[in-house]
Every structure is written in C-alpha cells, then in structure tokens.
Amino acid sequence: MKAKIKPLPEITWDELQQLTLDDKARCFNRSDRPLHILVAQQFDRPLLQELGDMATRIRQVAKSKQGMDFLGNLLSHKTAMLYFTQPSTRTFLSFHSACQILGMRTVEVRDTSTSSEMKGETQEDSIRTFSSFSDVIIMRSAIGGLAEKMAWMLSHTERPVPIVNAGSGKDQHPTQALLDIYTLQRSFEKRGGIDRKTVVFVGDLARGRTVRSLAYLLTNYERVKQVFIAPPALQIGKDILDHLKASGSEYELASDFEKVIPEADAIYMTRIQDEWDDKTGDSGKVDISKYSFAAEHLKLLQPHAVIMHPLPRRKEIAVEVDHDPRAVYWRQVRNGMWIRVALLAHIFDCSDSIRDYHGS
C-alpha cells in the first residue's frame, strides 16, 4: 500500500522537493491520471499502451478528410500556449501540428527578447499571464525543474492549467520518451513487444535528457537490458543507475561499441551536447568516432534491430545509414506528432470520442 501523497494544490514547495520522483509523479496526477506532464515516472505500462494504441487509431482516422474534420472539431474550443525559450525544431513543430490536428488555437513565445521578461518580469508572472490566455502550457526551458516549479505555482492560482514539459534542462524530456516508446512498440509489434529487448544508449548520456526519460520508461517492461556506452565524463547519471537497481532492471556500462552492436535490439544514438559545456568546452575534445554509427556497422546489426536518435544529429550517424530500413529516426519524428495528438486528447479527455469514431 503506497503512502498517501498530498495533491499539488495542497503541498508546499519545500514538501514537494522532499519527495522521491515516483511520489512526485503521483502528486502531478489527479485521480490517477496525469494532470501536468512533467516526468516520465507518471507513465506506467497500461498508460503507455493506451497512448500508443490511441496514436495509431488517430493516424488511421486522419487518413480521410472526414476523419480530419472530426479530429479538427474535438478541441476547437481550446488554446495551447507554446513557450519554447530553448531552441527546438521537432518538439515545437510536432506539438504545433498536434494542436492543429485537434483544432486547437496556438499562441507562442519562442524568444524572451520579444516578451516582457526583457523588462524584468519573472518567469512565474509570465506563466501566470499565459494561463490567462490558454488551456494548456507546453514549455521547453534550459532551466532544469522549471516546468515542475511552474506547475506547482499555477496549481495555487485560480487558473491551474496543465503544464507539459517539452524538455527541461538536463533532467527530463518525457514526451520524447513517449515517442521513443511508441516507436519501439511499433518496431517490435511482431516480435513480442518491448519485453526482453536489449537497448543500447550511445553518446552523451550525462546530459541527454531524452535518454534519462527513456531509461525510466523502459523499467515498465519485463527483462529489458539497458547498455550505456559513453565517454567516462559523459556516462549516465548515478540517479538513473540507482533507479534501475531499485526496479530490478538489468544494465551494463560498456566502452566497446562494436562489441555490443550484435546483441542490440535497439541502438539509441545521441549527440554530444556541448551547449551545456562550461567555458573550457571539454566535450568538444571527445573523439566521437568511438561513439558513432558508421555505414560499416550495419553488417554487425541484427536484421530485426532498429537504430534510433532523438535528433538533431551531427556526425554520430553516417548519412549513408539513413537508407537502411533499420534506421527509424525519421519515423520517430512522425511518431512524435501522433503520440502528442494522443497525449493532448488524453489531457482533455476526448480519447473516448476518438475510440467511438474509429469503432475500436
């Protein structure tokens, strides 16, 4: 029996900070459903399956004009605020497209030099202002934990609209992890699903928030082995390893990428994230050839395995690899739009209408 957790509007900021991530996740939910979307820990296996199935249903409905018209009417009374103060291509555009598919209006701030933050307005006051004009705030920030802070702050106001974390600092990117899980669900649909697969993460794992969120989500599946291959200074954080240990998940820290490729079911490549470097710019000196997927590696890869990347990439996957059917990173981008439509439908409780329209 889990201890009772105070709901977000009743908890103080200091009390919230004392909670484990699992307990925080419960606090961010309302009636066991995610209210705010802040951390990967809010998604259990049944919800991941439900969202994946809904994304597939939605993409089928969207194939016809009639279906698109139906979807476009579902949330035409809602407005989404896109507050992206850190650069983004895919996450911004896929949320924007997802909102359009459901008929939502969108408003946006992408550069604080054009907002009153330039005049010294706090982020708290900015977000409170956005909540006056919108029904959900989707936000990306370079500041770790900012989405959580804003969700807590708004929950103590008259307009506690949901906050969706679209990437916060180096800590989490839960909706990227959702699209990654959706991609894995589809890739292994005919091979027993995600259970018992080996997922190999490569590159900058210390600062890769997509890796951190996905590593958490993979613990929802049975006997998944996670292998982490990174330069020593950029290896996965101890907090993630502690979580894997506590959840009984198998993991390995490795250094020889070529040796690991043949045992992988999925290889998750990442870019060296030198935007987080301090002035010394140390990560620019890493020899990334040891953490890159070259065309010659394709012959080491199992026929059913997939190569993933959250993108953007630099040189860690050779462009020649794009033509191989096992390279699924461009599919991930498209999957990201559909899973975000499913997520918005879930937040605004219109999944049943979609199920009824689809007929399954």
Ligand code: CP
């Ligand atoms: N994967 C991802 O978050 O991409 P963007 O930074 O382009 O949004």
